[in-house]
Amino acid sequence: MDRLPENISRELKAARLRRGWSQAEVGNRAGLPQTHISGIETGRIVPRFDTLLDLVRVLGMDLVLVPQSLVPAVNALVRDGHTGKADERPLYAADDDDGGEGGGDTP
Amino acid sequence: MDRLPENISRELKAARLRRGWSQAEVGNRAGLPQTHISGIETGRIVPRFDTLLDLVRVLGMDLVLVPQSLVPAVNALVRDGHTGKADERPLYAADDDDGGEGGGDTP
DNA sequence: AGCCATGATATGTGATTTCATCTATATTAC
DNA sequence: GTAATATAGATGAAATCACATATCATGGCT
Numbered sequence: 001m002d003r004l005p006e007n008i009s010r011e012l013k014a015a016r017l018r019r020g021w022s023q024a025e026v027g028n029r030a031g032l033p034q035t036h037i038s039g040i041e042t043g044r045i046v047p048r049f050d051t052l053l054d055l056v057r058v059l060g061m062d063l064v065l066v067p068q069s070l071v072p073a074v075n076a077l078v079r080d081g082h083t084g085k086a087d088e089r090p091l092y093a094a095d096d097d098d099g100g101e102g103g104g105d106t107p
Numbered sequence: 108m109d110r111l112p113e114n115i116s117r118e119l120k121a122a123r124l125r126r127g128w129s130q131a132e133v134g135n136r137a138g139l140p141q142t143h144i145s146g147i148e149t150g151r152i153v154p155r156f157d158t159l160l161d162l163v164r165v166l167g168m169d170l171v172l173v174p175q176s177l178v179p180a181v182n183a184l185v186r187d188g189h190t191g192k193a194d195e196r197p198l199y200a201a202d203d204d205d206g207g208e209g210g211g212d213t214p
Numbered sequence: 215a216g217c218c219a220t221g222a223t224a225t226g227t228g229a230t231t232t233c234a235t236c237t238a239t240a241t242t243a244c
Numbered sequence: 245g246t247a248a249t250a251t252a253g254a255t256g257a258a259a260t261c262a263c264a265t266a267t268c269a270t271g272g273c274t
Contacts, residue, residue: 004156004157004160005160007172008172011172046155046156046157047155047156048153048154048155048156049111049153049154049155049156049159050109050111050153052156053109053111053112054109056172057175060174060175060176061172061173061174061175062172062173062174062175062178063170063171063172063173064170064171064172064173064178064181064182064185065114065115065118065163065168065169065170066168066169066170066171066181066184066185067167067168067169067185068164068167068168068169069167070184070185071169071171073184074171074173074181074184074185075171077173077177077180077181077184078171078172078173078174078177078181
């Protein structure tokens with residue numbers, strides 16, 4: 001009965017348009033049919049967690065589990081977005097998959 | 108087919124035990140039967156996104172959508188920026204009110 | 215030692231809901 | 245008209261729910 005938060009839907013669509021991709025393009029990369037992307041973006045269906053995870057990762061994002069008290073700080077960090085800035089050095093290890101495309105994000 | 112990442116399952120269980128709650132207690136607060144908490148924690152089922160969201164919020168956490176390039180920074184923030192304490196240097200822009208820290212523990 | 219009660223966790227069955235896929239079509243915008 | 249998006253069938257798989265039950269601990273008891 002719940003729907004996934006509108007900000008998620010909006011962010012998904014925004015990230016997709018930011019890359020200039022169609023729903024079919026995103027669906028192709030995420031392994032989802034095109035009608036599903038539409039249903040998810042419009043909030044008509046709430047996806048499984050793994051489905052949403054595939055989707056957001058294709059779009060160059062990720063879902064991170066954070067304490068509620070840190071949500072404002074994380075949001076500020078994201079809003080401020082030093083995307084790819086080398087200001088901070090990685091005292092952590094970036095793990096798993098790389099995903100492949102990337103390269104230039106927007107032509 | 109996918110299962111939700113083991114770190115999520117582990118974090119859920121860890122957060123639950125940290126509060127000293129039983130699966131029934133968490134399920135009661137999240138509006139889920141106890142068997143579901145078990146299935147989710149053991150990774151036998153992958154929940155819907157809204158279900159997982161209810162669960163993590165009951166446990167005082169949240170799922171935040173962040174760019175992949177910021178995931179390491181967010182993880183670092185979650186790691187040492189423990190809940191509520193404000194003593195670290197702000198590598199995030201504080202645009203919202205932060206009230207006064209001043210205190211500083213520094214023994 | 216053993217035995218029994220209690221609590222917590224995992225598993226099982228059956229019914230319901232709904233995601234997920236497929237195909238086709240309507241709608242909207244260029 | 246073409247492309248992109250939204251909607252609507254039908255079907256299969258899986259989550260979700262509510263029940264019961266098995267397993268696995270702990271603790272208290274004679």
